Amino acid sequence: MPVELRSDTFTQPTPAMRQAIANAVCGDDMVGEDPTVNRLEQMVAERLGKEAAVFACSGTQSNQMGVWTHCRTGDELLIESTGHIANYEGGAPAVLSGVSCRYVQGDGGLLSVDDVKGQLRPPNQHFSPTRLLCLENSTNLGGGRTYSLQQFADICQWAHEHDMKVHLDGARLFNACAAQGYDVAELVSHVDTVSICFSKGLGCPMGSALVGTAEDIARARRARKLFGGALRQAGIVAAAAIHALEHHVERLVDDHANARLFAERLAELDSIRVDLERVETNLVFFEVDAAWGTAAQFSHLLKERGVHINPAGGPQRLRACTHLDVSEADVIVAAEAIRDILSTTVTESATAIGTYG
Numbered sequence: 001m002p003v004e005l006r007s008d009t010f011t012q013p014t015p016a017m018r019q020a021i022a023n024a025v026c027g028d029d030m031v032g033e034d035p036t037v038n039r040l041e042q043m044v045a046e047r048l049g050k051e052a053a054v055f056a057c058s059g060t061q062s063n064q065m066g067v068w069t070h071c072r073t074g075d076e077l078l079i080e081s082t083g084h085i086a087n088y089e090g091g092a093p094a095v096l097s098g099v100s101c102r103y104v105q106g107d108g109g110l111l112s113v114d115d116v117k118g119q120l121r122p123p124n125q126h127f128s129p130t131r132l133l134c135l136e137n138s139t140n141l142g143g144g145r146t147y148s149l150q151q152f153a154d155i156c157q158w159a160h161e162h163d164m165k166v167h168l169d170g171a172r173l174f175n176a177c178a179a180q181g182y183d184v185a186e187l188v189s190h191v192d193t194v195s196i197c198f199s200k201g202l203g204c205p206m207g208s209a210l211v212g213t214a215e216d217i218a219r220a221r222r223a224r225k226l227f228g229g230a231l232r233q234a235g236i237v238a239a240a241a242i243h244a245l246e247h248h249v250e251r252l253v254d255d256h257a258n259a260r261l262f263a264e265r266l267a268e269l270d271s272i273r274v275d276l277e278r279v280e281t282n283l284v285f286f287e288v289d290a291a292w293g294t295a296a297q298f299s300h301l302l303k304e305r306g307v308h309i310n311p312a313g314g315p316q317r318l319r320a321c322t323h324l325d326v327s328e329a330d331v332i333v334a335a336e337a338i339r340d341i342l343s344t345t346v347t348e349s350a351t352a353i354g355t356y357g
């Protein structure tokens with residue numbers, strides 16, 4: 001079996017999760033009669049301290065339901081320049097909601113009030129109304145970084161004072177909570193809607209939820225139907241999500257410890273650049289010296305040694321992601337594979353790399 005560090009989306013359902021799926025009691029969720037989906041939605045709303053939640057197929061879908069809920073055609077949203085909603089969801093804000101995205105440079109995918117305060121525009125026919133601020137916690141392409149409670153509260157307050165709604169992309173929200181030690185309900189009390197994913201660190205085969213006020217979630221249900229995400233016997237997958245919330249949240253700290261161990265091993269290697277201070281959760285971004293080829297070529301060399309790590313967001317940059325199916329021994333194997341590649345001479349390696357075009 002290869003060491004799978006491409007993403008936490010590669011996790012396989014555990015035997016216990018498969019059992020929960022097999023035992024799921026189902027109904028027709030489109031008419032609100034799937035007891036397992038209803039239980040999951042109630043459980044999520046309670047855990048996040050919000051009025052309501054709606055189950056969705058994917059993180060993309062729940063994020064875009066959030067955008068549709070808060071905005072009207074012709075509005076714009078503000079987002080950090082690496083934000084998933086604006087960069088990696090197929091242009092969906094424009095396609096599904098008629099909303100444009102204005103990118104703001106932050107740090108590690110995180111925004112501060114200083115970053116956004118110059119972005120305000122007066123009400124004027126030339127401008128799209130800025131209706132929504134989208135945040136991400138933990139960040140993905142920003143580097144697996146997390147907000148402090150204070151920075152998060154401050155930027156949400158700034159947005160609300162300027163008549164914007166706030167949507168949090170919480171695909172890895174429980175990772176952020178595990179890293180920072182804050183209570184999930186306390187953090188999300190500052191936002192209007194939040195999406196969470198069951199299919200990443202929580203290890204489910206699919207699923208997400210959008211959480212917020214009863215009014216917003218009622219509107220989001222209409223978006224879910226429009227986007228083709230209203231399902232029938234969805235209890236089959238909701239059962240996996242319930243199992244994950246009960247069994248897979250506390251263990252996220254293990255993924256973070258493995259990510260740190262991996263990063264520490266990489267930091268010992270001359271041709272690799274990794275910033276240990278910025279490794280906060282289950283994502284490790286690192287750069288390989290150009291003498292060893294591009295990130296894509298390096299990724300091929302690793303694959304030959306049974307280690308899957310993808311290039312990410314830059315010619316020399318790669319991202320490793322730890323999760324439920326990655327053990328401490330696995331990250332040691334992966335770090336050793338990198339050491340092994342770097343122990344060949346540059347000439348040998350460059351020749352090998354050349355064969356991959």
Ligand SMILES: Cc1ncc(COP(=O)(O)O)c(C=O)c1O
Nearest residue numbers: 058059060061084136140169171
């Ligand atoms: C931060 C973030 N938001 C949203 C998503 C979208 O999730 P999905 O792939 O389930 O649509 C991802 C996927 O990796 C993500 O990393």
